[in-house]
Amino acid sequence: MPPVATADVIRERVRESLALYDELAFALPEASLASTLPNLPSNAIGDQLWCVVGARESFTGAIHAGEWVGFSCSLSAAETRKREAVRAGLSRSAEGVFAAIRDLDSDDDVRWRLSLRLLEHEAAHQGQLIRYLYGLRLPIPAGWKDRYALD
Numbered sequence: 001m002p003p004v005a006t007a008d009v010i011r012e013r014v015r016e017s018l019a020l021y022d023e024l025a026f027a028l029p030e031a032s033l034a035s036t037l038p039n040l041p042s043n044a045i046g047d048q049l050w051c052v053v054g055a056r057e058s059f060t061g062a063i064h065a066g067e068w069v070g071f072s073c074s075l076s077a078a079e080t081r082k083r084e085a086v087r088a089g090l091s092r093s094a095e096g097v098f099a100a101i102r103d104l105d106s107d108d109d110v111r112w113r114l115s116l117r118l119l120e121h122e123a124a125h126q127g128q129l130i131r132y133l134y135g136l137r138l139p140i141p142a143g144w145k146d147r148y149a150l151d
Helices: 004-027 030-034 045-065 083-102 109-135 142-148
Strands: none
Touching: 004 045, 004 083, 004 109, 004 142, 030 045, 030 083, 045 083, 045 109, 083 109, 109 142
16 A cells, blocks of 8 residues: 555656657647558557557546456547547546546555556557657657657
8 A cells, every 4th residue: 555655656657647648649740640660560650549548548447446347448440540539539538547546545555556557558658659759750749858868
């Protein structure tokens, strides 16, 4: 059971991760959502963001339930290629995540563990998306440069 200070740190880190994705969604050209890494097995950037939205929605449900209840995503395959739909999905799912953790008791171990698993998922996709940004020569948002000391 994390002390209150730890709970506040986790909330802060989650808020920072959510903000990084918002910044990325505003920086990406719509056409890049269908882009894959050339000459490498990869899915499209929009598919990566579909997984981020779905994980947020799924972990929000798990945090409310106190256990994993399965994965689902509100974004359709077609919406993963539309910048406004991706932005809306990221924004909506971020609001859901933060609402789910905002009032967690500091001694709610199961829900904090689920929150940390979500944060790990967010970070894993950030690492993958950095490879896409470099590999496709897309502009790297300032917040991503600062957070990960990127060029």
